[in-house]
Amino acid sequence: MAKPSASALVDDTAAEIRARIMSGEIPIGAQLRQDDLAKSLGISRTPVREALRQLQAGGLIEVMPRRGAVVRVPAPWDVRETYEVRAELEGMACERAVSRITGDGLRELRRANDAVRPGAILSAGSSTAANDEFHTLIHGVAGNERLAKVIREINEAFPRNVSALVLQDNPRHREDNFHEHERIIAALEAEDAETARREMRAHVLSAGEQLARWYERRSATVFKG
Amino acid sequence: MAKPSASALVDDTAAEIRARIMSGEIPIGAQLRQDDLAKSLGISRTPVREALRQLQAGGLIEVMPRRGAVVRVPAPWDVRETYEVRAELEGMACERAVSRITGDGLRELRRANDAVRPGAILSAGSSTAANDEFHTLIHGVAGNERLAKVIREINEAFPRNVSALVLQDNPRHREDNFHEHERIIAALEAEDAETARREMRAHVLSAGEQLARWYERRSATVFKG
DNA sequence: GGAATAGTCATTGGATCCAAGGATCCAAAG
DNA sequence: CTTTGGATCCTTGGATCCAATGACTATTCC
Numbered sequence: 001m002a003k004p005s006a007s008a009l010v011d012d013t014a015a016e017i018r019a020r021i022m023s024g025e026i027p028i029g030a031q032l033r034q035d036d037l038a039k040s041l042g043i044s045r046t047p048v049r050e051a052l053r054q055l056q057a058g059g060l061i062e063v064m065p066r067r068g069a070v071v072r073v074p075a076p077w078d079v080r081e082t083y084e085v086r087a088e089l090e091g092m093a094c095e096r097a098v099s100r101i102t103g104d105g106l107r108e109l110r111r112a113n114d115a116v117r118p119g120a121i122l123s124a125g126s127s128t129a130a131n132d133e134f135h136t137l138i139h140g141v142a143g144n145e146r147l148a149k150v151i152r153e154i155n156e157a158f159p160r161n162v163s164a165l166v167l168q169d170n171p172r173h174r175e176d177n178f179h180e181h182e183r184i185i186a187a188l189e190a191e192d193a194e195t196a197r198r199e200m201r202a203h204v205l206s207a208g209e210q211l212a213r214w215y216e217r218r219s220a221t222v223f224k225g
Numbered sequence: 226m227a228k229p230s231a232s233a234l235v236d237d238t239a240a241e242i243r244a245r246i247m248s249g250e251i252p253i254g255a256q257l258r259q260d261d262l263a264k265s266l267g268i269s270r271t272p273v274r275e276a277l278r279q280l281q282a283g284g285l286i287e288v289m290p291r292r293g294a295v296v297r298v299p300a301p302w303d304v305r306e307t308y309e310v311r312a313e314l315e316g317m318a319c320e321r322a323v324s325r326i327t328g329d330g331l332r333e334l335r336r337a338n339d340a341v342r343p344g345a346i347l348s349a350g351s352s353t354a355a356n357d358e359f360h361t362l363i364h365g366v367a368g369n370e371r372l373a374k375v376i377r378e379i380n381e382a383f384p385r386n387v388s389a390l391v392l393q394d395n396p397r398h399r400e401d402n403f404h405e406h407e408r409i410i411a412a413l414e415a416e417d418a419e420t421a422r423r424e425m426r427a428h429v430l431s432a433g434e435q436l437a438r439w440y441e442r443r444s445a446t447v448f449k450g
Numbered sequence: 451g452g453a454a455t456a457g458t459c460a461t462t463g464g465a466t467c468c469a470a471g472g473a474t475c476c477a478a479a480g
Numbered sequence: 481c482t483t484t485g486g487a488t489c490c491t492t493g494g495a496t497c498c499a500a501t502g503a504c505t506a507t508t509c510c
Contacts, residue, residue, distance in 0.1 A: 009463080009464080010278070010463090010464095033490095033491075033492095034491080034492070035491075035492095043464080043465090044464060044465045044466075045465085045466090045492090046463085046464055046465065046466090047463085047464070049275070049492085049493085050274070050275055050278055053235070053275055053278065053279065054278065054282060057279060057282045057283075058282075063492095065233065065471090065472095065492080065493085066470080066471050066472060066491075066492055066493075067471095067472070067473090067491085067492080068491065068492070078370075078371065081369045081370060081371040081372070082371045084369060084371075084372070085314070085317075085369065085371050085372050085375055088313060088314065088317045089310070089313065089314075092310075092313045144306045144309060144310065145303075145306060146303065146306040146307045146309075146310050147306070147309070147310050150310055150375065150379070154375070234493080234494080235493090235494095258460095258461070258462090259461080259462070260461075260462095268494080268495090269494060269495045269496075270462090270494095270495085270496090271493080271494055271495065271496090272493085272494065274462085274463085290462085290463085290501090291461075291462055291463075291500080291501050291502060292461085292462080292501095292502070292503090293461070293462070
């Protein structure tokens with residue numbers, strides 16, 4: 001799928017702003033003033049505006065007419081709904097991967113997952129990186145570009161650093177994560193499509209539930225002050 | 226899900242251009258010059274540019290840097306991939322609808338489908354309209370906003386008038402369509418989630434196959450001259 | 451006569467300019 | 481002291497201007 005890439009500058013700008021939000025450098029709920037971003041990137045407001053519109057289409061930010069843009073604060077129910085959809089799609093990808101994956105593919109999955117085995121020393125963010133890699137590998141094997149694209153777009157709806165926090169703060173979740181991945185690999189190896197789909201689905205739903213709980217706790221804290 | 230709606234003008238512009246493409250007024254493969262669109266809409270090029278970028282994000286058009294935008298010509302394999310994803314999501318929606326649909330909901334579905342029963346007199350485009358309504362009703366009942374949104378976005382990737390042509394030119398397909406809908410309604414009424422999902426999945430896949438074949442015939446014709 | 455190159459043209463991309471609208475702050479009145 | 485009304489300011493949205501680049505054409509050389 002050849003990316004037409006309308007304009008290098010606008011796309012780069014969008015990518016840069018997205019990265020800053022994903023990394024938490026621009027926090028959830030923060031105001032995004034076009035002039036600030038433009039000066040911070042050394043360009044004029046025009047490409048910034050278009051980039052913001054692109055991010056809005058992805059759902060990462062909200063733009064109120066004449067009132068500016070803010071990084072969207074996901075509601076817990078929205079996180080749950082989104083992860084239900086993602087779970088379905090990742091399950092589909094995993095099922096499709098069963099008949100397509102090779103021995104090399106399985107080895108790669110194991111390697112990606114071993115990086116986060118219980119007891120491993122992890123730098124900040126590396127556990128989400130490994131997690132992302134695991135899923136991306138499966139999307140690649142699934143052999144459906146559109147499917148991969150839709151999942152990617154869904155994942156861009158929420159800041160990535162939050163998922164990192166969820167994993168970092170809870171060794172228990174990290175361990176669960178690891179074992180869920182192991183079960184998925186086992187199902188792929190056994191060529192059990194039904195189980196592969198079910199395990200992946202459960203895995204994503206569980207991750208979504210953790211994320212939704214994190215946002216619930218966050219909003220409770222914010223409301224109290 | 227409150228739509229932030231960044232700017233009325235840009236969104237309206239995007240909607241207008243999208244409508245023109247969907248209706249076939251702007252044909253597949255046509256060049257889209259910003260200046261023409263701007264003059265045709267009585268506005269400046271700025272909102273047109275942003276609207277085009279929005280349409281590009283949806284995949285309806287392709288923008289090559291410095292070379293302008295064209296209405297994307299979907300490749301048959303792309304149609305098939307996309308409809309596989311859509312089939313999965315519509316199946317999910319249908320499964321979820323089983324436990325949520327009411328008697329009134331079932332009646333509405335029957336009414337929407339009866340409009341296209343074999344032998345009914347149909348005006349141009351009304352069969353796709355009825356088809357769209359049938360699916361939209363189910364999305365509403367499924368009770369997952371994000372799911373409905375993702376399906377909507379996927380549907381916006383291909384011009385709508387082509388689907389209309391596919392149905393209009395083939396009474397046989399229209400009839401098949403009607404019976405597939407009937408089976409889906411029956412499964413919903415019987416509260417058989419598994420069957421509802423399977424029937425909807427098959428229904429969407431079949432529609433996708435027809436659409437892909439249409440594009441195959443089209444490209445064959447074009448290449449011959 | 452054909453091909454290559456240079457020059458012109460058309461169209462997009464980015465910057466700047468101007469208008470419009472909402473928020474905030476201050477003052478005045480109840 | 482509180483509330484309401486107005487004025488000012490800040491930020492975004494749309495229009496216009498200028499630069500950059502790819503396409504088309506004509507001319508010249510082989």
